[in-house]
Amino acid sequence: MAEIRLERISKTYAGGKAPAARDVSLAVADGEFMVLLGPSGCGKTTLLRMLAGLEYPDTGRITIGDREVTDLPPRQREIAMVFQSYAVFPHMTVFDNVAFGLRMRKQPADQIKPRVERAAELLQLEPYLGRYPSQLSGGQRQRVAVARAIVMEPSVLLMDEPLSNLDALLRLQFRAELKKLVQDIKTTTVYVTHDQVEALSLGDRIAVMRQGEIVQVAEPMVVYDRPTTEFVGSFIGNPPMNFLRGSVSRDNGHARVTIGSEALTAPTALAEAVGDNVLVGIRAENIEARAEAPSGGANGAGHALAGETVVVEPLGSHLLITAAIGGQQLKVVTRTDFPTGPGRPIWLYPEEDKIRWLRPDTGAAVQV
Amino acid sequence: MQRQVALERDTALDAPAPPARGRRTVLTPYYLLAPTLLFLAVFFAWPMFQALILAVQDNGRFSLGPLQRMADDVLFWEAIRNTILLTLIVVPAQVVLALIMSLLLVSGLRGAGLFLYAWAIPLGISDLAAGVVWLSIFNDRGYLNSALAGLGLGQTGFSFLSYEHPVSMFLAVAVAETWRATALVMVILLAGLQVIPKDYAEAAEVFGATTWQRIRHVTLPMLRPSLQVALIIRTILAFQAFAVVVALVGRNLPVMAEEAYRWYGDLRNPSVAAAWALLIMVFSLVNTVIYLRALRVRDEQLA
Ligand SMILES: Nc1ncnc2c1ncn2[C@@H]1O[C@H](COP(=O)(O)OP(=O)(O)O)[C@@H](O)[C@H]1O
Numbered sequence A: 001m002a003e004i005r006l007e008r009i010s011k012t013y014a015g016g017k018a019p020a021a022r023d024v025s026l027a028v029a030d031g032e033f034m035v036l037l038g039p040s041g042c043g044k045t046t047l048l049r050m051l052a053g054l055e056y057p058d059t060g061r062i063t064i065g066d067r068e069v070t071d072l073p074p075r076q077r078e079i080a081m082v083f084q085s086y087a088v089f090p091h092m093t094v095f096d097n098v099a100f101g102l103r104m105r106k107q108p109a110d111q112i113k114p115r116v117e118r119a120a121e122l123l124q125l126e127p128y129l130g131r132y133p134s135q136l137s138g139g140q141r142q143r144v145a146v147a148r149a150i151v152m153e154p155s156v157l158l159m160d161e162p163l164s165n166l167d168a169l170l171r172l173q174f175r176a177e178l179k180k181l182v183q184d185i186k187t188t189t190v191y192v193t194h195d196q197v198e199a200l201s202l203g204d205r206i207a208v209m210r211q212g213e214i215v216q217v218a219e220p221m222v223v224y225d226r227p228t229t230e231f232v233g234s235f236i237g238n239p240p241m242n243f244l245r246g247s248v249s250r251d252n253g254h255a256r257v258t259i260g261s262e263a264l265t266a267p268t269a270l271a272e273a274v275g276d277n278v279l280v281g282i283r284a285e286n287i288e289a290r291a292e293a294p295s296g297g298a299n300g301a302g303h304a305l306a307g308e309t310v311v312v313e314p315l316g317s318h319l320l321i322t323a324a325i326g327g328q329q330l331k332v333v334t335r336t337d338f339p340t341g342p343g344r345p346i347w348l349y350p351e352e353d354k355i356r357w358l359r360p361d362t363g364a365a366v367q368v
Numbered sequence B: 001m002q003r004q005v006a007l008e009r010d011t012a013l014d015a016p017a018p019p020a021r022g023r024r025t026v027l028t029p030y031y032l033l034a035p036t037l038l039f040l041a042v043f044f045a046w047p048m049f050q051a052l053i054l055a056v057q058d059n060g061r062f063s064l065g066p067l068q069r070m071a072d073d074v075l076f077w078e079a080i081r082n083t084i085l086l087t088l089i090v091v092p093a094q095v096v097l098a099l100i101m102s103l104l105l106v107s108g109l110r111g112a113g114l115f116l117y118a119w120a121i122p123l124g125i126s127d128l129a130a131g132v133v134w135l136s137i138f139n140d141r142g143y144l145n146s147a148l149a150g151l152g153l154g155q156t157g158f159s160f161l162s163y164e165h166p167v168s169m170f171l172a173v174a175v176a177e178t179w180r181a182t183a184l185v186m187v188i189l190l191a192g193l194q195v196i197p198k199d200y201a202e203a204a205e206v207f208g209a210t211t212w213q214r215i216r217h218v219t220l221p222m223l224r225p226s227l228q229v230a231l232i233i234r235t236i237l238a239f240q241a242f243a244v245v246v247a248l249v250g251r252n253l254p255v256m257a258e259e260a261y262r263w264y265g266d267l268r269n270p271s272v273a274a275a276w277a278l279l280i281m282v283f284s285l286v287n288t289v290i291y292l293r294a295l296r297v298r299d300e301q302l303a
């Protein structure tokens, strides 16, 4: 049990062109499940390895609990780690693997056995304690790796893409199990993944990373609904958030954003930015689609955007429609019985409070 | 027209007849093995067979005479004792040294690459040349005696290699042998260490292992296949120790391979020489079997 603080961590690998971590600061609360999410190569593993003591930062401070650990070797950090490759020792039985850390720390043998058995029970490994890893499936090996970590009752549990080597079905099943397990043991956890679904489903909070920097740290639904940058919006969610380019104008004292020949009412905060370009971010499921023109004139119904259906993809539970508005495409989710087809007109109503307004130059959100 | 082309392409793709492919995959490994097998047969199996025949015949007839003469020789037990003693000292020393060297090389210390080159030098030097180099160190007016004199220890010089000083003579040979072939063991162990994924060492560290614990509980067990190979090769070569011994101390320290040479050259008796060769081979075989059993890595323990 401990909180983690990363303060202004920077790291460039010898021979590396760009820094793998740039001035990263992050605080993980005691017992929190923090997910580091980002595309491959953005520096997630590097950050995790610096927490573990397998790499050292060039500058910055790391504290775990009330101890500064920046320069301590891994074994003095009271951490445990689940490796992406599992790194389960092939020459040891499952029991010996799980007991490894306790033995290295010279725990008395009569305490090791019950603790190993308890961890094995939590991960349903009891029948396999006498087996060697080569006699286990990938999923079982992964369980051994997790058991070996939790048996230590570490202050901090680190996991590097622990599900990425499992097949899709197993991943789904183990994800839920892992979530329950970590909830039960209440250990501060830092979990690395490039899979946004995993991040959303597991994290108490998500730290989204890009090119060695943390772009946004927030609860999963906040990251999903209120991305602070275009990058976060398009990295998280399937389909990614739609971003439409528009420009700000003023009409009867109200700010408006025009997208091609269509227009949206904009928040007053944008009123000073007349003439500027703006990005309108909206998720596919936050747009209502209608097949008929709104009554009461062309733009009478406020936020309606008139467009044309381009592609219709039935996805079982819903339809995914690709529509075009003034030359820009966006995705919309509708009921399966929505009457449309390629080339037919469509009217779209974005939910006002779900729209994100971003500056196209910096990609950062306009505070509204 | 286009369809025609497409059709032709499709049939062309289908063309290789399955039976031909089947035959090729069955026989290919044997074709590839053939040159090696032929080489081994001509240069190893056949001479070995000839030596075996030679060792059990006298004047063209079957006889246990050569074996008897070998065993009755005054130097028989001494040669065997010296060879075994040399092996017992040199092989463990080499393995320990080579292990330390290769662990240092993979530890990522600065300048480790340079050490690799320096340590590999003995690999490029012939046995005899190595013997001569060490002779210039250990002989009565050699570097070692000069150094000792320089330090004010013993002005007269000590005859390390004289038969009057059997212990120093033996140790000099052991040191030279160790120097000569440690690099071979190191190369084998280094290759073995380099294929162990570094995740295992990192996992050991994260789970609290000290450097020594990591080596003892993770690195060494995973290195077992390489240790096995290194031990087998090194021990067999130790049973054949010859040139270094001859160059350093000549007849003063009889060893098995030297006896074979003496019977063949000086005493002009190829049959007894063949008997010695046979004995060396038996030693090697027994030893290999022992190593294979003692260091056996069960399949399920492999990564
Ligand atoms: N040992 C290393 N030496 C040099 N560069 C490295 C090393 N490990 C990672 N990098 C580089 O650092 C960046 C971040 O890598 P990493 O932390 O592994 O990313 P992620 O885990 O997010 O995929 C990448 O550009 C990668 O190429």
Ligand SMILES: [Mg+2]
Binding pocket: A044, A045
């Ligand atoms: Mg990674």
